[in-house]
Amino acid sequence: MSLGDLSQEDFKSGFIALIGRPNVGKSTFINKFIGEKIAITSPIAQTTRNRLKVILTNEKSQIIFVDTPGIHKPHHLLGERLVQSAKRSIGDVDAVLVIFEASHSPGRGDAFILNLIRNLKIPVIVALNKWDLLALSQFKERKKEYFEFLEGTNWPVFCCSALTGQGCNELISEIEETLPFGPQLYPSDMNCDHPEKFLIAEFIREQVLINTREEVPHSVAVSIDKIEDITSKKKSEQKSRTGILATICVEKKSQKGILIGKGGSMLKKIGQESRMQIQTLINGNVYLELFVKVVPDWRSKSSRLNEFGYEGS
Numbered sequence: 100m101s102l103g104d105l106s107q108e109d110f111k112s113g114f115i116a117l118i119g120r121p122n123v124g125k126s127t128f129i130n131k132f133i134g135e136k137i138a139i140t141s142p143i144a145q146t147t148r149n150r151l152k153v154i155l156t157n158e159k160s161q162i163i164f165v166d167t168p169g170i171h172k173p174h175h176l177l178g179e180r181l182v183q184s185a186k187r188s189i190g191d192v193d194a195v196l197v198i199f200e201a202s203h204s205p206g207r208g209d210a211f212i213l214n215l216i217r218n219l220k221i222p223v224i225v226a227l228n229k230w231d232l233l234a235l236s237q238f239k240e241r242k243k244e245y246f247e248f249l250e251g252t253n254w255p256v257f258c259c260s261a262l263t264g265q266g267c268n269e270l271i272s273e274i275e276e277t278l279p280f281g282p283q284l285y286p287s288d289m290n291c292d293h294p295e296k297f298l299i300a301e302f303i304r305e306q307v308l309i310n311t312r313e314e315v316p317h318s319v320a321v322s323i324d325k326i327e328d329i330t331s332k333k334k335s336e337q338k339s340r341t342g343i344l345a346t347i348c349v350e351k352k353s354q355k356g357i358l359i360g361k362g363g364s365m366l367k368k369i370g371q372e373s374r375m376q377i378q379t380l381i382n383g384n385v386y387l388e389l390f391v392k393v394v395p396d397w398r399s400k401s402s403r404l405n406e407f408g409y410e411g412s
């Protein structure tokens with residue numbers, strides 16, 4: 100672990116918040132920038148619930164990305180907390196990367212975000228993401244629509260794809276350029292401010308979202324009950340192994356049934372797929388045991404939200 104040369108005068112460092120409607124690709128950008136999977140992504144909106152800081156360090160700069168939950172009109176207490184959390188992030192950073200989904204023309208939700216950041220006193224960079232979904236014949240028209248939509252802002256605009264990486268290097272150079280001069284704030288080998296336990300829970304939640312689609316989504320939370328070294332003492336079986344016990348909490352009995360699936364098939368699939376991801380994260384073998392518990396209405400209960408780490412203001 101090493102900190103950069105703090106006396107280096109031309110080093111740049113700072114925090115940049117990723118802002119955008121749910122599902123625009125904020126987490127996919129973060130993973131692409133870092134070159135490994137840290138933030139969870141799924142086709143279901145509002146995957147990101149906690150503020151995750153992801154750190155990208157090189158010889159010239161340290162960029163600290165603050166992933167935020169997608170901004171939208173809230174429908175319940177969890178939704179309100181997510182939007183509060185995203186708004187709070189904007190107040191604490193050196194710059195904002197606002198992401199729009201270029202596969203659609205700008206709409207009312209985008210205008211809501213634009214109004215939120217229009218008068219900010221910090222630099223704003225615009226990413227028109229999912230550019231890979233556009234046909235060549237749409238490029239010119241879509242660019243024009245967004246330039247009109249952003250009129251009067253003077254913000255730099257990048258057409259890119261967080262999925263393919265198109266335009267991402269240019270975006271990183273612009274962010275580096277924008278950040279203030281300052282010392283390295285985190286060690287060079289640290290790329291995330293959340294403990295592994297949190298990431299493990301997020302990987303399991305991601306597989307629940309991907310595999311159950313619309314049937315369970317937002318009423319799921321994962322708690323990690325135990326992580327222990329279960330490496331066999333036998334000389335012939337000396338491969339290191341980590342045992343993980345986790346509970347998936349849902350709001351309704353019917354959701355528990357969906358999660359377990361016929362003969363336990365769904366839970367088995369979720370377990371197998373999240374285990375693969377966790378093994379890559381911790382670089383070792385994993386034995387994962389999952390339980391499903393019904394906690395009625397947890398999203399509307401303040402104490403439960405705090406327990407799962409969704410802090411209020």
Ligand SMILES: Nc1nc2c(ncn2[C@@H]2O[C@H](COP(=O)(O)OP(=O)(O)OP(=O)(O)O)[C@@H](O)[C@H]2O)c(=O)[nH]1
Pocket residue numbers: 119120121122123124125126127128139140141142143144145146147148167168169170228229230231232259260261262263
């Ligand atoms: N085709 C394409 N798909 C993308 C791109 N970026 C993200 N996606 C997909 O869009 C979906 C949402 O991406 P996320 O990164 O989870 O979006 P998010 O903004 O973090 O979502 P929330 O956490 O819900 O706010 C996933 O299925 C991604 O694979 C892109 O550049 N091109």
